Amino acid sequence: MESSKTKIKISFFVFLALFSAILVKAFIVQVVDKEILLTKAKKQFFRERTTYPKRGNILDRNGNPLAINVQTYSIFTIPKNLKGDYSTYKKVSKIVPSLTYEKILSIIKKRKKFTFLARKIELTSEQVQQLKDLKGVHIEAVAKRFYPNHELSSQTIGFVGIDNVGLSGIEYAFDEQLRGKPKITKYVIDRKGRPIKFESTQVGSGAQDVVLSIDKDLQSIAEKALKDTVEEFGAIRGGFGVMNSETGEILAMGNYPNFDPNYPHRSPSKYKKLAFITDPFEPGSTFKALTIASALEHKIARPDTNYYCEHGKLRVEGHTISEAEAKKKFEWLSVTEILQHSSNVGTTKIAFDLTYPKLKETLKKFSIGEKTGIELAGESRGIFNDEENVSPLSLSNISFGQGVATTGVQMLAAYSAISNGGYYIKPTILKREKSQIKEEDKWQIIDFQTSRELKEMLVQAVEDGTGGRARIPYFTIAGKTSTAQRSDNTGGYSGYIPGFLGFPIGTKDKFTVYVYVDKPAKGKSYYGGTVAGPVFKKIAQYILYKDRNLGNVAVKKKFNAKNSFDTVKVKHSSTRIIKGGVPNFSGLDKKSANKLARKLGLKIIHNGIGVVSSQSPEIGVKVDNDTIVRLYYQPPKYE
Template sequence: MRLIVLLLLMVSSLVVVAGRLVWVQGVSSGHFVALASGQRDRTVILAARRGSIVDRNGNTLAMSVDARTLVADPRLIVSPQATAQTLASMLGVPAADLAARLSNGTGFAYLARRIDPQVAASVVALGIPGIQSITEPLRVYPDGQLAAHIVGFTGTDAQGLAGLESTYDSVLSGKAGSMAMQTDPQGREIVSAKSQTSPPVAGDDVVLTIDQNIQYEAEAALAQAVQTYHANGGTIIVMRPSTGEVLGLANFPTFDLNTYSTSTVASRVDRAVQDVYEPGSASKVITAAAALESGVESPDEVMSVPDTLHLANSTFHDAEPHKVLNLTLSQILEQSSNVGTIQVAVKVGKDRLSSYLQKFGYGKATGVGLPGESAGILPPARTWSATQLPTAAIGQGVAVTPMQMMSVYSTVANGGVWVQPRIVEGERDASGTLRPAAAPLSRRVIRSETAQTLTSMLLEVVGGSTGTGAAAAIPGYQVAGKTGTAQKPIPGGAGYSGYTASFIGFAPAANPQVAVGVVLDDPTPIWGGSTAAPTFRIVMQNALQRLGIGPGPVLPMRGGAPLSPGGTPLPGPARSGDVPMAPGVAE
């Protein structure tokens, strides 16, 4: 009887074991295979090397270098708290943060990314199961703050967050790869097991139009100008008028790309394309162009210009009191007379003036290729009040970016043809082949004859006996350009406070090769001719030397004789009062 009972127990046990085997090997085999694979199989993402950003001569502005990243498999960490305490001081990461990552319940966690290889090696040497280091690219900017607003920066996951790093993220980032492998319970790779690797594809390089030397000198000159004239900030742009290539673009304040996370929001604003300002007298060249194109004025036609003009229940002034003077259109622009410019604008009419403001690019982003570009402010002519014609004529009541104003003067320099500004030359693949960017858009804005006439008038601003831009003159070269000093509107339309000073010009005047624009925010003194013009001279002189551009042929000055027939000069530069009902204070 005992043998029978024992036999029955043995048979029952075998049946249970057999049933369990059937269940494990048959019914639930998929579950256990997946469980085993989850403990053994790992897939590691292999980051692609991000492409570089280089200047027109191949100088590196942004690049990626190999760094080490520490990763962990939290499932293999025996004591997350103790491990976190051990690693915290080594990695400079709070123990609480590390403990949370080591307890996330998944098979993967970042502990520290893109760190010094020696630090990573010291952690791996501790032999903690489940912790290893992998290679991950680190984005570095060799020149720190150089071209910071152009280049931009990337985030922790190497995604472009600002500047061209953001705009060209898909070009630069390439395609990540992966490596599938098997690991033992300690997280170590099982070398004998099969692994499958899909290699990453490196990103392409982005080649810019800027010149590293011109960029450096522009930034240095701007920083010095802000300090010397106690300005809040400013912008300098250097451009090739015939091609639209931006050779330099400087903003102040600025920041170091390698430590962007510690920078202020204000320092990261790209003033050249994101900030707008009322251009003041720099915009008078458009009023003059509209008058010449429509035939309502000729350069040497004499007008009677008082120092005060009453129009639309408002009073407009020149900066300094004077008797009624006989001035030509050329002299009005040279001496920057507010009253004279408004008289010309009345002849032009609001619809025609508005049309030329639009043709020169007001109210529309230039499309230079930098993120966040503003279109500026140009109210439709149909909405203009009675005072908006005179104010728009002298560059108030409208708002532009420095890049838009550069386009205006580049259009004049280029014989009346607007060429879209551009900052990217093309994309370069791993073989070194350059894929050029699309050809820039272009359109004719004014006749070449009008552009030549305007150039000769702008020559007088710099070289004339009463011109406001004498400080922009460069020995041996003919420089054409215009000063501007405009009051800054208070946000919300509650009046004006502070000034924007500017000088925009090009050289050599007979065959313009380079245009430079300088805009300073609230400098002391306020005059563009006293602050922006001498800064322009420094930047332009360096650019001409850098590019090997000689003086070229000499254009005859309109005032080759002391004055055009019938014209009389103002007692001094007629710095324009750009705000109605207020004394004139701007050039």
């Protein structure tokens, strides 16, 4: 028994002594000899590198590559290790002709430690093997980002830096997902001075692809159409966006001029940003649809409610509110006609009946003054007066799109809500199905009846209003032009931003298109209908015509202006048109009277509502180019 206790005691003291020795040694290593050992370690270690797996690809909605990787190599050296023997560098220049001996000497001049001779260059397998056999020169395989479509969708995709770190666009927003998990590579020197590479046990992995909602072919068509127009009109730039109105997917989006992300340093920074989401501007007349939406929602007006438009001029707080075209001298216009003819005075009167608190309530539902939340950095919330009330002059300006600034994507999302029956859907740059839409990404902001009435009014604006050049054969288009004054750095206005925002009616898949052109040159047209309308047409027509099933659905529904509204059709008979004189307008509504007047080149002024009951001059009176025909309306009577 005593023997066992003795053995236990001996064992205890032996372990205690050994443990104490370990503690003493650890103290000496970590405290006493710390600096000496660190110095020795630094002499052995000359480079640590964090590398990531091949960056994930960026694909369009159909799997087409937008950003991929190509294999390249980086060459580096430690000049001090060669101890002045530069014969190795002469061998490098023979293997890689682009790296001349003189160039290498200029790179390593006054350098002793780690130095790159070349980064991300393409080499053949033979060149790689020859470089590996050289003493004092090291080579690393590095994946280089490549954008096979060059400028296409460049501002959305973005670009990476020399270390494959995303710097803008999708490359920046999804950098962590695209990069994956890193691995650590260390280069140390053994006792004989030879470099040895050690890699961490954690292997880099996890890089994921990103699939965008962008359609590469549609993007190409849209970019070409915008580029041609910007150059034709000598504009500073332009922008466009196409959104699926039911899923919120952005099918195409961009600005021109753009840049090649393979060579980002060759372009100014202003061309690299996606101004469609980052740069707000006064939307102009496209905003009138939102003012009218608010009036319909609050039961302030109906499509056939009439407003007297003061012959095109209205005094408000000492300022004159005028129509965009001075020659427009409207009298009585219905709400539909106010939108059709883009009347500033008419929209102002609607806003005065509505009041700012009610208008603001609706605009907030349309997310005016708020970011849409699209998955890209740099989005602007725009400029919006969040006060409880504003002055009459401010209310007037806001009602027709001045004194408020929105981004392209904000207005695109707002009109998509009109298109899809009243639901605001958060825009996304990622591909998603209807079933993937979350509750927090979709909510109803206006009544279905309001959206239906707005669509009918917007159709009228294209069929018989300012948006005629956006019409597409066999399809019915709803839309609105804008000719917004362009604010400048002085706080005033300089030039215009013509735009068109609209969508087709009755199609299987609903989509909305917005196009704007920034500051056409002096002497060029600056109206939304003539500048932006044709670009809208090219983009929408491509979508509608490329899918025959989509086209067939639209044609079969036969939804067009001719049978969507209750109108009195013009009868081209001898009793209607008098050669050389005033025609017979009796019994016509305003739409039909306008058509007949345009056919004969007459200027007319409307008075009252309903159908024509009398006219001045009378039927058959000879007229010239300066004659104005006044038409007087009364509600029709039925037996």
